[in-house]
Amino acid sequence: LAKKESFKPCAKCNQNFEFLNNLDKQTKKKLEQKNINISSKYYVCKNCLSSVIHEAYSTPLEKKIKIQMDLRKQKLWIYRMNYLKKAQEYGIRKNIQEAVKNYQTYLKILEDYYEIPMLDFEPSFFVSMKDKNELNVISTVYFELVKLLDNVKDRDDLFETYLEKFILFVPHSKKGRVLSENYKKYSYSKYCVHKSELIEGLKKLKKHYGNSLGGGCYIATVVFNDYNSYEVLLLRRFRDLYLKKYFLGRIFINLYYKISVYCLKFLKYKILNKIIKKLLLILINNIKKR
């Protein structure tokens, strides 16, 4: 069942609906030519859509043009899946450049289909039932692009753009929780390059998904390169079985999480990394003795 707050009023009949429909620029223009007033976010329900289309394209010639436009859009919509398939294949073959290119073509098609520039994409624009399903695809594409560009040099601007979009879109996707879990795993894995940026993003996702996404030992994970390494597991167990029992322990944990995100930036300096690793190993040896 859909949540009540996801219902929005139709601009024409004013009744609340879970799904609404966008009007394309051409239709809006036609309506304006016919002196029918519409706002920039003129979303209508399924029932009103056909009457609005009928008002906009009233002559036979206009109707014919409308049909041709719809056909072109339908084609675009089908082609977009081909690009996604190609992108995935290139991704598997580690051809990063081609994979990125094909995912970007998918986004370009959306740009054309919805008539909005990619940089302006936001979840609130996707209002119809078809659009809501597309939110899953869009979120997945942004995640794939983030992972691909994470390993490409000198494309930090693009990487950051797609990361921002991913964080913006993923809470609106039905697969959001699964995607966020995968995102977390990737952020803590040894393949991850832009660690501090990705973990900063994870903090934002936690606002939506709560602490089930949390619990990571940031610094230890970076130093030992893997969220599931033996050392990190041992430290996590030490935290849960020992530190959490004591008041001072809990204060320490809270401070540790607050500070560690800011410290991550410095861990790219190898010497610092080595010193922290040594200190953690001393701690780990002490835990083992207990």
Ligand SMILES: [Zn+2]
């Ligand atoms: Zn309506």
